[in-house]
Amino acid sequence: MEGDDVTLREQLFHDRVRETIISVLLFACLYMVSYLVIKHYRKNAEFAADEDEDATVNKIALWLCTFSLSISVGAVLLLPLSILSNEVLLSFPHSYYMQWLNGSLIHGLWNLVFLFSNLSLVFLLPFAYFFTESEGFAGSKKGVMSRVYESVVVLLLLTVLVVGMVWVASALLNNSTARESLYDLWEYYLPYLYSCISLTGVLLLLLCTPFGLSRMFSVTGKLLVKPRLLEDVEDTMSCAMFEEAALSQKIRRDTLCWMNQSGEALRRRYFAIKARRIALEMRRRASPWQRNLGYPLAMLLLLALTVVCVFIVCFHVLELLFDETAMPRGMEDPLLGAASFSAFGSLGAAVQVILILYLMVSSVVGFYSSPLSSGLLPRTQDTTLTQIIGNCVCLLVLSSALPVFSRTLGITRFDLLGDFGRYNWLGNFHIVFMYNVLFAGLTSACLINTLTWAVQRELIKAFGLHKLPLTVSRSAIPLKLLLANGLSKIQ
Numbered sequence: 001m002e003g004d005d006v007t008l009r010e011q012l013f014h015d016r017v018r019e020t021i022i023s024v025l026l027f028a029c030l031y032m033v034s035y036l037v038i039k040h041y042r043k044n045a046e047f048a049a050d051e052d053e054d055a056t057v058n059k060i061a062l063w064l065c066t067f068s069l070s071i072s073v074g075a076v077l078l079l080p081l082s083i084l085s086n087e088v089l090l091s092f093p094h095s096y097y098m099q100w101l102n103g104s105l106i107h108g109l110w111n112l113v114f115l116f117s118n119l120s121l122v123f124l125l126p127f128a129y130f131f132t133e134s135e136g137f138a139g140s141k142k143g144v145m146s147r148v149y150e151s152v153v154v155l156l157l158l159t160v161l162v163v164g165m166v167w168v169a170s171a172l173l174n175n176s177t178a179r180e181s182l183y184d185l186w187e188y189y190l191p192y193l194y195s196c197i198s199l200t201g202v203l204l205l206l207l208c209t210p211f212g213l214s215r216m217f218s219v220t221g222k223l224l225v226k227p228r229l230l231e232d233v234e235d236t237m238s239c240a241m242f243e244e245a246a247l248s249q250k251i252r253r254d255t256l257c258w259m260n261q262s263g264e265a266l267r268r269r270y271f272a273i274k275a276r277r278i279a280l281e282m283r284r285r286a287s288p289w290q291r292n293l294g295y296p297l298a299m300l301l302l303l304a305l306t307v308v309c310v311f312i313v314c315f316h317v318l319e320l321l322f323d324e325t326a327m328p329r330g331m332e333d334p335l336l337g338a339a340s341f342s343a344f345g346s347l348g349a350a351v352q353v354i355l356i357l358y359l360m361v362s363s364v365v366g367f368y369s370s371p372l373s374s375g376l377l378p379r380t381q382d383t384t385l386t387q388i389i390g391n392c393v394c395l396l397v398l399s400s401a402l403p404v405f406s407r408t409l410g411i412t413r414f415d416l417l418g419d420f421g422r423y424n425w426l427g428n429f430h431i432v433f434m435y436n437v438l439f440a441g442l443t444s445a446c447l448i449n450t451l452t453w454a455v456q457r458e459l460i461k462a463f464g465l466h467k468l469p470l471t472v473s474r475s476a477i478p479l480k481l482l483l484a485n486g487l488s489k490i491q
Contacts, residue, residue, distance in 0.1 A: 019105045023112060027070060034069035038062065041383040056144055058385050061128040065385075068120040068392045075113050075399040076360050079406055080353040082106050082336075083414055087349045089337030103336045110417040117400040118194060121393065123155065129389050130154045166193055199425055201401025202408065205363050206439055208398070209405075212366025213306050214446035219365055220302060224295045305358050306447055308351070309411070313440045316410025320433050328407040328426050329415055341413045352412045359411070360402055367394060408432055409439060 042062070085101050092098050134154070136146030319326035342348025368377055376390050383391075403420055406412055416426075425431050 015104065018100055019108055022100065022105060023109065026109075027074070030070040030073050031066060034073060035066045038066055038069065038388060041378040041380060042388060043382055043384055053142075053144060057131055057147060061132050061385055061389065064120075064124045064128040065388050065392045067116075068125055068396055071113060071116045071120055072392070072396045072399040074109075075117055075396075076357070076402055078110060078113055079403045079412065079414060080356055081109075082417070083341060083349050083353055083412060086336045086341060086414070087346050090340060091346070093337055101336075106336060107417050110420060113400075114420055117396060118197065121197060121396055121400075122159075122193075125389055125393050125396070126158060127151055127155050129386070132385055132389075162193075166196060195425055197397070198401055198404055201397045202405050202435070204367075205359075205398060205401055205405045206435065206442070208366035208370065209359055209363040210366070210439065210442035210446045211369065212362035212364065213309070213443055214450035215365050215369045216302050216306075216362055217299060217450060220298055221295070224298055303451075305355065306443070309355055309359065309409075310440055310443050310447070312355070312411060313409050313436055313443075317433070317436045317440065319410065320429070320436065326410065327429065327432060328404070355411050356402070356406050359406065360399070363398055363402075364395070367398065408435055410436070 085106055088098060089101060130151040131147060134147040134150040136142055137150055140146045140149075316326060340346070340349060342352055344351070367373055373394070376387055376394065378387065378391055403416060404426070407414070407416055408426075
């Protein structure tokens, strides 16, 4: 018996060490990718002097932002990796090389992502912002530690304020829970705070994702080469070359304006036009297959993914009315490798993973396309540290709510693990039902509006009607003229 106990303890120890090593390696990879992304967008002038106090503060804040961004990427990959792990274990149930992939590892990753995402939102990112804005207490010795003390004090005051506001809200909604939270902060207040953060992220996804799904068509159209019927590359490139030449002459005439601070807007405009001209040259050299086949296939793929999302959500609405198991819930012990989470097997699981990642990309596109986030839009080598912190906060809120968002809409049947399934509002049928109905309605409305306006806009551009004066009614132009103009464009 003692030998069996020792063997069992050794096995548990080796399993825990193996899971820790895998988690550390995964986080290291995500951290390096996040650092490269932030390095691509940050403003290098803020980190130029190594011995400067501000540069040291900015580097520490940058490390915190990189950590938070890596957690955001981990939260995005959490549900897809769990679904794929289940399918791999179904395909290779007795493989020796797949023994490391088990429910304990997946459950531990879910708990780590939940812990560090909330830690980053509540403490790390606010501390990074206060740290960059602090100057030290009046009369104290200047230095990095003085700014640390001031940031910690401000963060503690903010924490007390948030705790008081959330406690008042819980007292208004549930008086008994609010009284108990004074004596048992861990059991009553923290789950309520996590529920508020999760609900905020899910509501933000509800607003951004339908708008982003409609914006994906225009964003993808800018990256791909359109057919000649829908785009005249030669005309656009001629305008770009003419504008670049005009700016180049203006710069040569006024060299002093180019060198001082007043010429920053002129420099940005010149480099933007130059980059646009280079992109147009690459698009002009595109092959006929890439021009005439790539763009239609990409548009059809986006349309198919969006229609499938709406269809799944509508079907999930019907499931909520007749099946109690359709409600999102938590799962303590994940039984990976027992059964597929899709009725179509591995193919359905692959579609679920694609849809989850597609919804995340669409939500990010919708968020940055909204007028409210215009000041946060990152620019290459020209994004301030304050903007980086704001972007990390928004991305972390969106990504940490993605597993709950996907399960609430019925995109997957993989139940939420760890503390993700303990949110108070997940058991409310009315909230979940109305959320699905609103998502299906908003997405359908945005999609119909985008397709109708996009077709009209592209036809107007293809026939050259956008060059007509406003006094000329486009509806008054004969159909023969439209067809003749369109045939000449094609030829």
